[in-house]
Amino acid sequence: MERIRKGQDYYGECECCDKVHTEENPVKITVHYGNMWFCDECWEKESKATAELKANQQTVNVVTNALQQAARVDNTVQVRTDLFNAQTVSIINLKAEIDNNPEITNKPYVLAQELMARFEKFKSVIFEYNEKIVEANNAQKAIQVYLNQMANQLRSEEREKLKIADINYQPTKVKPVKPAAIKTTGTKKATKLDKVELRKYAAELGVAEFTLQMVVVAKGCTIPEAAEMLKKSIAAAKTQAE
Numbered sequence: 001m002e003r004i005r006k007g008q009d010y011y012g013e014c015e016c017c018d019k020v021h022t023e024e025n026p027v028k029i030t031v032h033y034g035n036m037w038f039c040d041e042c043w044e045k046e047s048k049a050t051a052e053l054k055a056n057q058q059t060v061n062v063v064t065n066a067l068q069q070a071a072r073v074d075n076t077v078q079v080r081t082d083l084f085n086a087q088t089v090s091i092i093n094l095k096a097e098i099d100n101n102p103e104i105t106n107k108p109y110v111l112a113q114e115l116m117a118r119f120e121k122f123k124s125v126i127f128e129y130n131e132k133i134v135e136a137n138n139a140q141k142a143i144q145v146y147l148n149q150m151a152n153q154l155r156s157e158e159r160e161k162l163k164i165a166d167i168n169y170q171p172t173k174v175k176p177v178k179p180a181a182i183k184t185t186g187t188k189k190a191t192k193l194d195k196v197e198l199r200k201y202a203a204e205l206g207v208a209e210f211t212l213q214m215v216v217v218a219k220g221c222t223i224p225e226a227a228e229m230l231k232k233s234i235a236a237a238k239t240q241a242e
Contacts, residue, residue, distance in 0.1 A: 014039035055106050088218050092211060096234040201227040
């Protein structure tokens with residue numbers, strides 16, 4: 001392929017499309033990837049596609065990381081229905097705020113980024129409270145050892161009153177408090193979702209079908225009831241944003 005150099009610029013045939021350089025229709029070309037020549041239009045398309053691919057990959061990485069960490073937490077934490085539902089609504093409100101912001105172009109990535117920031121914050125809080133539990137256990141252990149050492153200095157009735165039977169007395173280990181198990185009494189029995197109805201209400205609200213389905217499952221309600229809840233939550237989020 002013949003290329004013409006004019007100053008710092010090159011002109012010639014684009015290797016990505018059928019544009020051919022002529023005096024009447026000059027085609028400016030630039031080399032990329034070592035030896036491939038692009039016209040300005042093709043290189044702009046290539047750069048945009050590369051940027052989108054990179055952004056999508058970042059989204060996949062963030063979401064994958066969030067799901068993996070969330071799965072690890074789900075394996076060790078019992079769920080209280082009321083608290084879980086409250087957090088679900090909070091996430092839906094956050095998604096609505098992002099969806100309604102025209103300045104945000106890559107909405108899934110921004111949502112995943114915000115959720116990861118929240119996740120890391122809660123993880124930090126959990127770590128701090130675990131440290132306090134360890135500190136309290138050590139303080140209790142120190143008292144236990146000292147009581148065992150001084151047990152023979154007390155009269156039997158004093159030991160009995162303090163529940164120190166003898167020098168080998170071991171305080172009952174304090175079991176960690178577990179959240180109450182989920183109660184199913186009074187909840188509506190789950191039924192097979194009507195996909196047509198789900199799609200209809202999701203389209204009216206402008207949300208993903210999965211989001212609406214998640215509320216139905218979490219609340220144990222019908223699709224119209226879940227749609228009404230979401231509608232109110234989104235309206236509240238818009239009001240706060242204003």
